[in-house]
Amino acid sequence: MKKKIAIVGLGLIGGSFARAFKKYTDYTVIGFNRTQSTAEKALADGAIDAIGTPEDLKEVDIVLLSMYPKVSCDFVEKHMEAFKPGCIITDDCGIKSYLVERLTPLCQAHGLYFVGGHPMAGREVSGYKASDADLYRGASMLLVPTEASTPEIVKQVKAMFSQIGFGQLVITTPEHHDRMIAYTSQLCHVVSSAYIKSPSELEHKGYSGGSYRDLTRVAYLNETMWTELFIENKQALVPEIDEIIHHLTEYRDAIAAEDEQTLFRLLKEGRQRKEQFG
Amino acid sequence: MKKKIAIVGLGLIGGSFARAFKKYTDYTVIGFNRTQSTAEKALADGAIDAIGTPEDLKEVDIVLLSMYPKVSCDFVEKHMEAFKPGCIITDDCGIKSYLVERLTPLCQAHGLYFVGGHPMAGREVSGYKASDADLYRGASMLLVPTEASTPEIVKQVKAMFSQIGFGQLVITTPEHHDRMIAYTSQLCHVVSSAYIKSPSELEHKGYSGGSYRDLTRVAYLNETMWTELFIENKQALVPEIDEIIHHLTEYRDAIAAEDEQTLFRLLKEGRQRKEQFG
Numbered sequence: 001m002k003k004k005i006a007i008v009g010l011g012l013i014g015g016s017f018a019r020a021f022k023k024y025t026d027y028t029v030i031g032f033n034r035t036q037s038t039a040e041k042a043l044a045d046g047a048i049d050a051i052g053t054p055e056d057l058k059e060v061d062i063v064l065l066s067m068y069p070k071v072s073c074d075f076v077e078k079h080m081e082a083f084k085p086g087c088i089i090t091d092d093c094g095i096k097s098y099l100v101e102r103l104t105p106l107c108q109a110h111g112l113y114f115v116g117g118h119p120m121a122g123r124e125v126s127g128y129k130a131s132d133a134d135l136y137r138g139a140s141m142l143l144v145p146t147e148a149s150t151p152e153i154v155k156q157v158k159a160m161f162s163q164i165g166f167g168q169l170v171i172t173t174p175e176h177h178d179r180m181i182a183y184t185s186q187l188c189h190v191v192s193s194a195y196i197k198s199p200s201e202l203e204h205k206g207y208s209g210g211s212y213r214d215l216t217r218v219a220y221l222n223e224t225m226w227t228e229l230f231i232e233n234k235q236a237l238v239p240e241i242d243e244i245i246h247h248l249t250e251y252r253d254a255i256a257a258e259d260e261q262t263l264f265r266l267l268k269e270g271r272q273r274k275e276q277f278g
Numbered sequence: 279m280k281k282k283i284a285i286v287g288l289g290l291i292g293g294s295f296a297r298a299f300k301k302y303t304d305y306t307v308i309g310f311n312r313t314q315s316t317a318e319k320a321l322a323d324g325a326i327d328a329i330g331t332p333e334d335l336k337e338v339d340i341v342l343l344s345m346y347p348k349v350s351c352d353f354v355e356k357h358m359e360a361f362k363p364g365c366i367i368t369d370d371c372g373i374k375s376y377l378v379e380r381l382t383p384l385c386q387a388h389g390l391y392f393v394g395g396h397p398m399a400g401r402e403v404s405g406y407k408a409s410d411a412d413l414y415r416g417a418s419m420l421l422v423p424t425e426a427s428t429p430e431i432v433k434q435v436k437a438m439f440s441q442i443g444f445g446q447l448v449i450t451t452p453e454h455h456d457r458m459i460a461y462t463s464q465l466c467h468v469v470s471s472a473y474i475k476s477p478s479e480l481e482h483k484g485y486s487g488g489s490y491r492d493l494t495r496v497a498y499l500n501e502t503m504w505t506e507l508f509i510e511n512k513q514a515l516v517p518e519i520d521e522i523i524h525h526l527t528e529y530r531d532a533i534a535a536e537d538e539q540t541l542f543r544l545l546k547e548g549r550q551r552k553e554q555f556g
Contacts (some may be wrong), residue, residue, distance in 0.1 A: 021396035094318035120487040140484050147325035170484040180485035183478035188489035191469060193548030194525035198518060201555055206418050206448040208399040211466035214492035219552040223545035227538055234533045240476060241530040245523055247472035252519040255512045260505055272473030274497040277479055 005062040006052055008032040008075055010042050012123060013092050014066030015131025020164040023133040030056055036126050047181035048129070050203045057082040062160070064117075065091035068228050074265040080110050088113045090157060094181060094225075096174040096248045098143045115157045116144030118177065119166070126222055138167035144174050182236035189226055190241060194221040283340040284330055286310040286353055288320050290401060291370050292344030293409025296325045298442040301411040307332055314408050325409070335360040340438070343369035344393075346506050351380040358388055366391045368435055372459060374422045374452040376510045385426035393435045394422030395442070396455065404500055416445035422452050460514035467504055468519060470497040 007018045010033040021027045033039040039051045050056070057063070057079055065072035072091055083089075089112055093099055096116045107114040118216035121139040123130055141161045145154045158169045172180070194217050204212065230237055254263040285296045288311040299307045307352055309326035311317040317329045328334070335341070335357055350369055359447035361367075373375055374394045385392040399417040401408055419439045423432045434445045450458070474497050482490065508515055525544075532541040 004370045020418045037349050060488075066554055080550075081391050120485065122487065126298055132365065133502050139487065142485065168484055172485075177485075180482065181479060183476055183485035184482050184490040187473070188493045188524065189545075190529050191473065191493060191522075192489075194522055194529055195465070195469065196548055196556070197553045198465075198521045200458060200518065201551055204458065204462050204555065206446055207398065207450075207455075208462035209400065209417065211400075211470075212462040214495055215466045215469060216552065217492055217554060218489045219548045219555065221545060221549055223542050223549055226545055227542045230529075230533050230541060231536050231538060234536065238530060240478065240534070241526055243476045244469075244472055245526050245530070247475040248468065248519055248526075251472055252516060252523070254457070255508050256516050258509050258512065260509060263508060264501050267467075267471055267499060267504055270474055270497045271499055272503055273474045273479060274494065275317040275342075277482065278474070278494060278498065 002026055002028050003061045004028045004030060004059055005064060006057065006060040007029045007048070007064050007066055008049070008072070009034075009066035010038055010125045010128050010131075011066065012128070012130045012135075013043060013119065014064070015047060015128040016133065016135035016196065017064055017066060017092070017164070018042060019131055019133035020045060020111065020136055022049075024164045025160075027062075030060060033128075034197060041155060042128060054079055054082050057087075058084050060087060062088045062090065065089065065093070068225055069093045069095055069098050070228065073099060076103055076106060080106060082191055083110070083112055085111045086113070088115065088153060088157065090117045091117050092117055092119055094118060094185065094229045095233045096177040100144060100146050100174040104146045104148045107146075111152045112148065112149040113150070114146050115154055116146065116177075117157070118142040118144075118181070119163070134165065136161075137165040138243050140168040140170055141166040143179055144172060144177055146174075160199055179232050179236045182233055182240045186226075186230060186233060186237050187244065189218050189221050189239045190230070190237070192216050193221065195219065279408075280304055280306050281339045282306045282337055282486060283310060283342060284308045284310060284335065284338045285326070285344055286350070287312075287344035288326070288400065288406050288409075290404045290406070290408045290413075290493060291397065292342070292407040292542050293320065293325060294411065294413040295342055295344060295370070295442070296320060297409055298414055298475060300327075305340075311406075311465045318341055320406060321476065323385035332357055332360050335365075336362050338365060338533050340366045340368065342548055343371070346503055347371045347373055347376050349474060350504065351377060354381055354384060356518070358384060361390055363389045364391070366393065366435065368393050368395045369386065370395055370397055372463065373511045374455040378422060378424050378452040382424045382426045383507065385424075390426065391428070391431045392424050392426040393432055394424065394455075395435070395439070396420040396422075396459070412443065414439075415443040418446040418448055419444040420448050420450055420455055422450060422455055424452075457514045462503075462509055464508060464511060464515050465518045465522065467496050467499050468515070469501060469507070470494050471499065473497065475532045511527045
């Protein structure tokens with residue numbers, strides 16, 4: 001019998017997952033979305049096979065939560081009695097400690113499995129309309145096994161995500177995930193947003209090229225989502241912001257003092273790091 | 279008779295100018311380069327018509343200086359007696375006040391014209407081998423008239439750069455240029471270089487995607503060039519670094535205090551700025 005997957009939340013990320021499961025697997029894809037018209041659009045597009053109701057959950061093998069962290073946890077709590085025993089729950093939220101702490105005991109108590117997930121892919125535009133079956137082709141997928149999972153379940157989840165095109169499956173812990181994401185994703189958004197607060201931003205047109213474009217691209221962000229993510233990950237993110245402020249101050253002081261030797265060393269170290277790890 | 283242009287310095291930027299003049303105009307292109315083998319390569323490629331000697335300068339109508347600021351000024355000083363009277367000197371250096379202060383009186387005293395220039399185009403790779411006749415297609419070219427130029431000369435220089443594909447010619451002052459470039463280009467390089475100094479950089483592989491890639495791209499830089507440019511523009515650059523440190527601290531404090539309202543406002547203001555000016 002064909003496996004059933006429920007995608008809960010059909011935004012850019014969830015919508016792309018739905019499309020990818022339809023394109024690359026024979027899973028039956030059930031879509032859940034707060035705004036009904038979006039779910040209807042996804043159904044009409046063939047991005048999902050059916051619009052889900054809570055009753056459908058008892059026949060679903062895998063639930064992929066694709067909403068903000070709090071709402072994702074609330075959804076599981078609310079429907080805890082409705083899931084099929086042995087159902088695998090996974091998600092695509094940008095932080096993991098928070099979800100693992102809330103969902104692991106719940107899933108353990110109800111005979112469900114939980115493996116956290118986070119795809120390293122996205123776009124600066126959001127919403128179902130921007131979704132794409134090939135958003136995940138070649139990208140990295142981070143997986144966080146929990147006490148509510150087994151090696152066999154993790155293996156199944158890995159195989160499932162490989163099937164829809166991820167190029168790399170990385171197994172990590174919630175703490176390590178959140179520490180890395182603070183650096184590789186959250187700090188980018190903080191820096192980009194802070195960058196364009198300069199008064200010079202108001203007159204940059206005609207004076208800017210590729211480096212400005214890259215540095216400020218992700219300032220165009222969803223403030224509701226990132227406010228939640230940043231605060232839920234403050235233990236990892238605040239030290240990263242302190243770190244870059246500390247380094248910016250080193251460059252600043254070398255320039256202000258016209259200390260060519262120090263500035264040269266700082267820039268060379270940066271270039272070498274980029275060469276070695278970039 | 280065909281006009282003659284001398285490109286002094288055949289790196290990425292100068293090499294691309296040479297190729298563009300060959301491709302889009304009927305100028306005779308004379309190349310000067312410290313490393314002889316590069317000049318010979320450019321000649322063999324047809325990127326230049328001849329390798330220049332100081333004696334050739336007396337027949338050159340336009341000199342485009344494409345070296346670091348100090349060396350560019352030194353070249354003009356050294357060959358001041360060799361230029362053709364009425365010759366137009368321009369450049370592509372990333373700062374303008376320094377050049378205008380050194381070259382304007384020299385050019386005025388010797389009957390030469392000087393219009394500063396700065397193309398808003400580049401690549402993270404450098405050197406002649408990366409040069410491209412179409413590097414400037416559609417890009418913005420900043421022009422800085424000086425007391426050693428006239429409206430008629432500026433018009434000629436504009437027409438010349440339009441001819442090789444620039445999409446926009448922007449006239450500005452040395453001070454305004456340097457203030458804008460501190461923000462749109464120099465600060466990008468400082469921030470990118472400081473970003474990857476985090477200890478987390480050492481383990482980012484597999485945990486990073488497009489936003490990390492964009493934020494850190496220009497950390498791969500030429501430390502010799504940027505050390506000179508940053509220090510020569512410290513009056514504009516230091517305040518920009520102070521500005522971003524100030525804003526980063528606002529985000530940091532809001533996250534540390536779990537102040538959702540302030541954080542939401544900071545992120546929303548950033549997103550709106552990006553929408554309005556980005």
